[in-house]
Amino acid sequence: MLTEHVHIMSLLGTAEEIVGRKKFQKVVYIGKQLGMPFHEKYGFHMYGPYSEELTIRLDELKQFGFIRETHEECSGYSQYRYQLAESGREYLTKTTRSWTCDDEKVVVDELNACTSKFLELTATILYLQPASKEEVIERVWTLKKTQNYSLEDINEAYALIARWKQSIAESTLTH
Amino acid sequence: MQGNEIMQEEKVFKDPVHRYIHVRDQLIWDLIGTKEFQRLRRIRQLGTTFLTFHGAEHTRFNHSLGVYEIMRRMVNVFEGRQHWNDENRLLCLTAALLHDIGHGPFSHSFEKVFDTDHEEWTRAIIMGDTEVHAVLKRMGDQFPKEVSEVIEKTHPNKLVVSMISSQIDADRMDYLQRDAFYTGVSYGHFDMERILRVMRPTEDQVVIKQTGMHAVEDYIMSRYQMYWQVYFHPVTRSAEVILNKILRRAKVLYLEGYQFTQPPHHFTPFFNNNMNTQDYLKLDESIIYYYFQVWEDEQDVILADLCRRFLHRDLFQYVEFDQNFILNEWSDLQERFRRIGLDPDYYLVIDFSSDLPYDFYRPGEEEERLPIHLLNRNGRLRELSRESDVVEAISGKKRTDHKLYYPKDVLDAPGFSEEKRAIIKILHG
Numbered sequence: 001m002l003t004e005h006v007h008i009m010s011l012l013g014t015a016e017e018i019v020g021r022k023k024f025q026k027v028v029y030i031g032k033q034l035g036m037p038f039h040e041k042y043g044f045h046m047y048g049p050y051s052e053e054l055t056i057r058l059d060e061l062k063q064f065g066f067i068r069e070t071h072e073e074c075s076g077y078s079q080y081r082y083q084l085a086e087s088g089r090e091y092l093t094k095t096t097r098s099w100t101c102d103d104e105k106v107v108v109d110e111l112n113a114c115t116s117k118f119l120e121l122t123a124t125i126l127y128l129q130p131a132s133k134e135e136v137i138e139r140v141w142t143l144k145k146t147q148n149y150s151l152e153d154i155n156e157a158y159a160l161i162a163r164w165k166q167s168i169a170e171s172t173l174t175h
Numbered sequence: 176m177q178g179n180e181i182m183q184e185e186k187v188f189k190d191p192v193h194r195y196i197h198v199r200d201q202l203i204w205d206l207i208g209t210k211e212f213q214r215l216r217r218i219r220q221l222g223t224t225f226l227t228f229h230g231a232e233h234t235r236f237n238h239s240l241g242v243y244e245i246m247r248r249m250v251n252v253f254e255g256r257q258h259w260n261d262e263n264r265l266l267c268l269t270a271a272l273l274h275d276i277g278h279g280p281f282s283h284s285f286e287k288v289f290d291t292d293h294e295e296w297t298r299a300i301i302m303g304d305t306e307v308h309a310v311l312k313r314m315g316d317q318f319p320k321e322v323s324e325v326i327e328k329t330h331p332n333k334l335v336v337s338m339i340s341s342q343i344d345a346d347r348m349d350y351l352q353r354d355a356f357y358t359g360v361s362y363g364h365f366d367m368e369r370i371l372r373v374m375r376p377t378e379d380q381v382v383i384k385q386t387g388m389h390a391v392e393d394y395i396m397s398r399y400q401m402y403w404q405v406y407f408h409p410v411t412r413s414a415e416v417i418l419n420k421i422l423r424r425a426k427v428l429y430l431e432g433y434q435f436t437q438p439p440h441h442f443t444p445f446f447n448n449n450m451n452t453q454d455y456l457k458l459d460e461s462i463i464y465y466y467f468q469v470w471e472d473e474q475d476v477i478l479a480d481l482c483r484r485f486l487h488r489d490l491f492q493y494v495e496f497d498q499n500f501i502l503n504e505w506s507d508l509q510e511r512f513r514r515i516g517l518d519p520d521y522y523l524v525i526d527f528s529s530d531l532p533y534d535f536y537r538p539g540e541e542e543e544r545l546p547i548h549l550l551n552r553n554g555r556l557r558e559l560s561r562e563s564d565v566v567e568a569i570s571g572k573k574r575t576d577h578k579l580y581y582p583k584d585v586l587d588a589p590g591f592s593e594e595k596r597a598i599i600k601i602l603h604g
């Protein structure tokens with residue numbers, strides 16, 4: 001039980017911290033598309049793929065005191081910083097886990113190092129697939145007009161998706 | 176519009192919520208007649224809620240027609256107004272009618288167990304080799320894709336998307352009223368006629384004239400009430416928990432090579448994770464019930480017991496719990512359940528319900544929900560919670576319930592008395 005919660009805590013434990021709700025949403029979505037065992041349901045919202053289920057899950061983890069959400073104000077913007085709390089760590093050590101996220105650490109760290117704007121692009125590309133790259137580019141430019149993504153941004157996102165997929169496939173083969 | 180004709184005689188459906196549902200477009204009439212749309216008659220709108228509110232037998236078919244009718248009225252209000260392009264009329268009506276076409280029987284549990292998504296099935300039905308696709312294609316090669324994009328919210332026309340999917344849209348306005356009507360509860364009612372009259376199109380969303388604010392307040396509050404009084408009712412959740420466990424148990428048994436008395440042909444593609452659209456379309460609630468009746472007599476005691484419980488409404492009881500329980504008691508309780516012969520994977524279930532009644536935009540930290548905007552006399556837009564004290568009071572506030580479901584009847588039965596007493600003590604503190 002609580003498997004889905006444990007997966008989210010495992011991810012957060014591996015990432016150490018995730019700054020921003022949008023970033024959290026996109027990291028989980030991209031991870032899911034890359035084959036990590038996340039089962040939160042996503043739909044397309046204002047900023048690309050978004051999961052109400054994940055929002056609720058994070059709230060539940062916060063209420064249990066398993067994760068810490070810190071609210072920060074910086075230059076008129078508010079953002080939220082997420083970290084695993086001590087009781088969350090304790091729960092993880094007590095629990096038998098079918099997935100730990102350790103094998104995906106490299107990918108998770110790279111995802112976490114991206115800006116949320118870039119993750120929004122990457123997640124949107126994955127959401128629009130299996131459409132052809134030409135069609136995806138056209139739709140990204142229409143749907144995400146205000147974000148002004150360049151062709152270089154899009155190519156970089158495609159390259160990273162391919163690399164992350166390969167990395168996950170290799171770690172799956174190794175184990 | 177190419178591919179559509181206005182029928183000489185208008186068709187009407189009698190409807191207890193909207194009184195009449197009017198159809199003039201041949202396209203809409205033909206879509207209603209497709210086998211994929213007719214299948215929605217065999218899928219209840221509220222899944223297991225009828226076990227709590229016996230009137231809740233209405234189907235996705237009723238609701239889909241209702242959303243279409245609200246959209247039709249919305250389009251009538253928008254006709255001739257700035258920002259409204261009447262070429263989008265059929266796109267809106269079609270998307271409204273088909274928005275739930277991908278729902279299966281007991282969608283919530285089914286999707287969890289088999290890791291599917293009704294939105295993906297919606298796309299597959301609209302874009303695949305189906306009667307729905309054939310009818311849509313008469314409007315042009317791109318029309319099915321456009322309809323699919325509106326439903327999955329990736330269509331570039333944000334106004335059209337917001338009419339069917341936003342915090343005040345045709346979908347919600349129908350299901351709140353319809354679910355209230357059929358469950359018989361007194362919540363869920365609001366003045367939809369008033370809201371429709373004060374809706375206005377803008378470039379990228381529907382907004383509400385300031386004078387309609389009180390009607391919208393009523394709508395937000397009725398949504399809040401419906402979630403906690405109907406959708407998250409603990410008895411309904413208990414039935415949902417058992418349904419979920421039945422599907423999981425059947426899947427586990429199949430993957431372990433268990434020989435079912437009656438081969439579960441309809442489920443096999445889902446157990447093997449190689450289902451296609453036709454497999455999905457064959458499923459409806461009558462099929463699920465058929466298997467549950469068969470499985471009630473299976474040799475596997477867990478599957479048989481869970482099916483008996485679901486069919487005869489012998490549901491699990493619940494207690495509320497907190498963080499300390501998860502940290503300190505959960506593992507112990509699971510072990511004690513094993514000792515009295517109950518597999519905790521099936522008989523001890525944590526369930527969460529959570530809702531955010533209304534949310535607004537916060538700079539930098541997007542909640543991804545498009546807020547409701549009020550249009551004042553000067554043509555300026557103001558976010559609803561900044562104008563309404565009632566809405567402000569509940570804005571951005573999530574409410575969450577944690578419940579633990581278990582078979583109380585087993586704990587009350589003779590045998591393992593000491594162990595059961597210890598379990599009851601843990602459950603009730």
